[in-house]
Amino acid sequence: MNRPCAMYEKRFVQGQYPELALRRVQAELSKTLAQLRLSENELSRAESVLSVLVGDSPRQVMKGGWPGGGNAALLASPPAIPARIPGDMIERRPDIWELESRLKAAFYGREAARKDRFPSLVLTGELGQVSTRLNELLNQTSRSYELGAGILQTLFDEGRKRAAVRAADAGCAAVQAAYEQAVLNSFREIRDALVERRKSAEVYEASLDEVKYLHRSWDVASKQYEAGYVGLMDALDTHRSLLSGELDMADAAQMQLNVVVKFCKALGGGWLRRPGSA
Template sequence: MHKHQPPRTRAARALAPLAAIALLAGCSFIPSHERPAAPVPQAYAQPGSEMPTTAKAAADIDWKEYFTDPRLQTLLGIALENNRDLRVAMLNVEQARAQFQIQRANQYPTVNAIASGTRQPKTSGDGYSNLYQAGVGISAWEMDFFGRIAALKEQALAQYLATAEARKSAQISLVAAVASGWLTLMADEELLDISRRTLQTREESVKLTRLRLEHGVSSELDSHQAESLAQAARATYAQQLRQRQLDENALALLLGQSLPDAVRASLPSSRLADAAPMQPLPPGLPSDLLERRPDIRQAEQMLIGANANIGAARAAFFPRIALTAQVGSVSSELSGLFKSGSWAFSLAPQLALPIFDAGRNQAGLEAAQAGRQIAVAQYEKSIQVAFREVSDALAGQATLQQQSEAQRAQVQADSKRLQLSDLRYRNGVASYLDLLDAQRSLFATEQALVLTRLQQLQNQVTLYKVLGGGWTEATAATRS
């Protein structure tokens, strides 16, 4: 009855299995990605008293616009070129891109040129026979009907994108670390200057008390107290010299080389109070961090990759169909290759259906599902960490200015107190202990003011970093 069917009907019946296979080829077991809800409040608890609402977002401000000190810009340029951690992060991106290309290539057959020659005894046992082959072939190409290879490709793509985000995060951290290190060196120079002046004053006080002791105006106790205070200042100065060198070494490691001579020569005259101002930054909303922070985008890509792993683990329960094929010339004589009538081909499809694997596929699926739950938790934690970092920076911005102003007033008061105490001591109205106490108090408050100024400036650097500043598309285009 079939032989009377029209040709179109017979062709349709022949193509039906192919159509079914084509439909299966579009099958995917990857769960749909849904971004988890951000486990943080809708707004920051302390937005700050001087927060601009129309200013440019930190993630849209190039580091050259935010850090306007030419010396710091020079250091940042050097670090972005030479820092080894950033170089490793960039190479990790290249490695992840290559891995993705390898995984993507698995979707396509690999065609190889094949040539072989075989010499073996004849079945009759009389002499030997030769067999020569030449052609092209496909070896065990898996036809991805159930999306296993496609899912692995998606996982490799997500890994590549996550690595690219990690590279951006590394640059943001590097920019902030170099800026903070530069400010620390400026503070070190200012502290050294305070200690140097204090040591000089106390050495003069030692000379004065010895002279007064020789003339019987002061006691030996006053002389020893002055000497003790001078030695304490000398010890502090030595400690700060050591710390300054350690801080310069740390900055040199970030730069990947030593500080330029011109930059180092300008440090002794640097003061934090004269540091180039940084523009105010709007904090925005916590939800903005999802798009602004590379580390959060990295965690989300890892979550997408974990979803793809589930798809690959599900596809492992279904048959795998592999195809091996070869076409070329076969001849018993080498000279007969490629002659008319020597052409041949072979086609060997293979289907493997899991029947018993001792629970391997089920365990693989469970591991992939657990991996996704881990990725969800890591993604949520990255949001919580980002929220806390921004909140901490905003809290510091709201209070450090007030602390700095109060300590500046305290320095002025202690400086006046020292002048009056010295005058009273020289006129015999006050004891030397009052003068020593005034000297110690002024030294401590001057140092505290420098450290608070440093903390205030570093807090501005931190706010820029935690809001996603330090990397822009324009900068990436320029560097590439």
């Protein structure tokens, strides 16, 4: 930490710089180093998450140090989202896949309940005549459950089958509503990601122009400082603005990449179909 400030400390000892200027230089250096350490900590956490995601061994996760050499060009030009992506891509989403399976199960359960609601009795007997069971039921003189209570209760199950059909219908409707809501939510996420992608590209272009102008400002300020036209604090303020602009540009570049990830997540796994999929 003392090495970058050695020149200023030497000039301070020689009486060329006041102590206030030296302390401000040291404070700026300490602030920049603090930002660097925070970035290194975030990098370490990202490496750990990536190691777990790709299935590294516990030893490798504890060791850390994810190999570098990434494509730096991705920061300036994230992957382009192709045109005419079909809407049925969202069927791969885990939430829609689960609800679609539940909807099929609820549909088959409803059909089974509807088939089970009819009395289970034989309608015809020998030679196509009316069966004995049906004849006994139709010949009951009263339905007050006095004489034919056993037969009627057995056939109609005291309304339990009818209630089971209603419950199956309600369950099927509930799952269908959840499925439709999940589909609408997926389209909303896709739309939001596409809008955010366009806005993030505009933010990055604006920050890129800002950094370009700040670089020029720093070039001018550093030369003027060396020539003695401006003071050290003015030069430091210009360099501080440049550093802040570069950090903002890095955040904008990260935002562009995050938007592509959001879009892939909204689709349920990117825009490329797996081999053998419909």
